[in-house]
Amino acid sequence: MSQDELFTKQNILEAGKKEFLTKGFKSASLRKIVKxxxxxxxxxxGYYPNKEALFSDLVEEPAKTVMDKFMEAQIAFSELSAEKQCEQMGKMSGNAMKWMAEYIxxxxxxxxLIICxxxxxxxxxxxxRMVEVEVKSTYQFISTLQSLGYSVRKIDKQLCHILASSLFSGFFEMVVHDMEKERAMKYLKDLEEFYITGWQGILGL
Incomplete structure (x- = not known):
């Protein structure tokens, strides 16, 4: 791609980002973007087959990077011994979410663009997608606790889904409300403490 083509593509990306941030993908006008x-x-x-391809070019790599980090933390936790999982409850996911917040x-x-x-x-x-993975991981962790002899309360799947949804919706509130980074990192620490303590109470640990 020539320098002129790269310059044109960058202009399209910037115009698309501006229009999508202002109106959202559905209401964004391709005519306004090209203008x-x-x-x-x-x-x-010549650059994109449609406006969704343009949207994807703006978000695909960051979206994948954060999702990959989230999945990596889930897999790493699942591969720990049962005893280590109990020791690390909330810690590994908390560290991953801090990394994710920094990246965000x-x-x-x-x-x-992704969230709003x-x-x-x-x-x-x-x-x-994150919520579904979290729910599955939660039930795997409950099985691990039971294998260690813990008497764990039975958790309704709908409740588990609601709690996981509220966690990730809460996490991304920093984006929704354009929080300053320093405030968001403190907020994230409080959110982590709240959910670890809450889950310990709900599970009867």
Whole structure:
């Protein structure tokens, strides 16, 4: 790709980001994007087949990086011995979420698009995907506790889903409300403490 082509593509990306952040993906106008970028609609299609492809180019790498880190933490925890899982309850996921928060603040606009503007794209269920994984991991952890002889309360799946949803919705509130990073990191620490203590109470530990 020539320097002129790279320059044009960057203009399209910036114009798309501005339009998506303002109106969300569904209401974003391709006509306004190409006008803002200073290109024709035909020229736009030389770079992207549609506006969803443009949206994906803006968010795909950051979305994958954070999801991969989340999955890595889940897998690492599942591979610990039963005893180590009990020792590490909440700690590994807490460290992963701190890393994720740092990364999010380095790519804030991308996550603003993912969390607030993605309706109508494959990213609109981004948080839900994390919730489903978290619910599955929670039940695996409950089985681990039972294998160690703990008398653990039976947790209704709907309740488990609600709690996991509230955790991740709470985590991404920093993006929804444009929190300053320092405040968000303190908020995250309090959120982690709240959920660890809450789960210990619900499970009867």
């Amino acid at each position: 803002e970028a200073g290109v024709t609609t035909g020229a736009f299609y 603040y380095d790519h804030f606009d991308a996550f603003k 503007c993605a309706e109508g794209t494959k990213y609109e269920n981004y948080i839900h």
